Amino acid sequence: MGNIKADYKEEYNYKGYFSLQSYLSKEQVAQIVYHLDLYEKEPHEGMVREVKSGELRAVHGPHLYDSFFKELSQNRDIVALAEEILGEPCYLHQFKINLKRRFSGEQWPWHEDFVYWHEKDGVKAPKLVNIVLFLDNTDMLSGPLCFIPFSHNSLWSYASSANVEESDWMRDVSADLTYQLDTEVVSKLISKHGTEFQMGSPGDLLVFSPLLAHCSGNNMSPHHRRMLILTFNAISNAPSKQNRPEFLCGRP
Ligand SMILES: O=C(O)CCC(=O)C(=O)O
Known part of the structure; x- marks a missing residue:
């Protein structure tokens, strides 16, 4: 795994x-x-399909059902990175790809993630971090992530904008x-801050x-845009609710 630049923490705290x-190397x-290709061939809990095309949208919690992904989720460099950013011992709260x-991968509307972990899982503070690994070339046509830089400083107060009393985890x-x-x-x-597309x-x-x-x-390109996301949470900030399946709400 590559070396992390020295000032990454300042950048993370400043821009979000x-x-x-x-x-990762090409081989990794x-x-x-x-x-992943093997994993997708068998039915697993936590698999979600696109509503329109029926294509697989995501796999959740592959580390719970597959030894390769379990090992990946415990990779020492990745866990150490999360712990450095959060400044405390962490556990894996969520792992999804x-x-x-x-041509058929659908959108993710504007949101921030913490509200889900707070409302659904009873995680108190935003002491979590998302670590993303790109698995494909990601360009403007394939539906890259788009960030509003600096927005992490103001969103806590806006967090709950849903009009749902209860919704199932699929939504x-x-x-x-x-x-x-x-x-x-x-x-x-x-x-105020503009947008930045995350191509790679x-x-x-x-x-x-x-x-x-x-x-x-949406992905309008002739190539898949696969992205692996590991979300770590501070152990001191563990969830207080068990509303959702383990593949969405991990435990220390
Ligand atoms: O895969 C994407 O483009 C967006 C993912 C995302 O926003 C999320 O998982 O919260």
Whole structure:
């Protein structure tokens, strides 16, 4: 795994994210993709399909059902990175691979992540971090993540914008997300801070705050846009509810 730049923590705290090219080697990416292809061939809990096309949208919690992904989720460099950012011992709260299939992978509306972990899982503080590994070339056509830089500083107060009393976990990971950011809030944030699209190549690393406003569009390209996301939480901040399956709400 590649070396992390010295000032990444300042950048993370300042902008709400940082990225690094070629964190994984080509061989490491190929190995992940190989195991992912095998994993997708069998039915597993936590698999979610796109509503329109029926294509697989994402796999959740592959580390619970597959030894390769279990080992990956325990990779010492990755866990150490999460612990350095959070400044305390962590556990894996969520592990998903968003598959965003060629021509059919659907959007993720504007949202921030922490509201889900707070409302659904009873996680008290935003002491979590998302670590993303790119598995494919990601360009403007394939529905890259789009961030509003600096938005992690103001979103805590806007967090709950859903009109749902109860919703099943499937909606929390669908193209019609349970908790979406209010368009007025998004407009104000964009006029202040602009947007930054997160394009990249297989093996690139992206780390972002659970309070950062983000979205992504449909994949209109002839290539898949697969992205692996590991979310770590501080052990001191463990969930107090068990509403959702373990593949969405891990435990220390
Ligand atoms: O895969 C994407 O483009 C977006 C993922 C995302 O926003 C999320 O998992 O919260």
